[in-house]
Amino acid sequence: MVATLSPWPTTRQGSTRHPVPTLQYLLRSHGHTVTVDGVFGAQTGDAVRAYQRTRGLPDxxxxxxxxxxxxxxxxxxxAQGNAVRAVQHRCRPRDSSGATPDGTFGPATESAVRAFQQAAGLTADGVVGRQTWQALIGGAERLRRAG
Incomplete structure (x- = not known):
């Protein structure tokens, strides 16, 4: 089976829940002070616009x-930091029982990432690159390869 990745989701002010906490952790990883609460409010919107300006993107x-x-x-x-917290929020180790992400990519996080990658039909290498991020944020569907 191979994965078909869903498109990156469009997220804007008023959005709640997934993928907003992931967005908020990623903004924090770039130095923006936002509360990770799953609500895309004014604070998150200001941080997004500021980040977009620094990257030359439409703000x-x-x-x-x-x-x-x-x-x-x-x-x-x-790895350590808020990008790891974003991964942990979406791909929690089985033994975390809802624990707050600690930001350290240790063996439990690696195992959870590998399990997620395998379930999503991705190469289970334990590293969160572009495809794994897209599956974590946008989703993935497993399709049986024709032929």
Whole structure:
């Protein structure tokens, strides 16, 4: 089976829940002070526009593919910080029982990422690159390869 990745979601002011906490953690990873509450309010919108300006993107406060791609960074074993928290929020280790993401990409996070990648039909290498981010943020569907 192979994965078909869903398009990057369009997220804007008024959005709630997934993928807003992931967005908020990623904004924090770029130095923006936002509360990770799953609500795309004025604070998150201001941070998005400021980030878009620093990257030369249209500063419209709407997070589409171009902004998502600018926000993500490859993370893997040994990494630390808010990008790792974003991964942990979406791909929690089985033994975390809802614990707050700690921002350390240790063995439990690596195992959870590998399990997620395998379930999504991606290469299960334990590293969160572009395709894994897209599956975490936008989703993935497993399709049986024809032939």
């Amino acid at each position: 419209n406060g709407i997070v589409g593919a171009e902004t998502w791609l600018a926000l993500i960074a490859e993370v893997g074993p040994g």
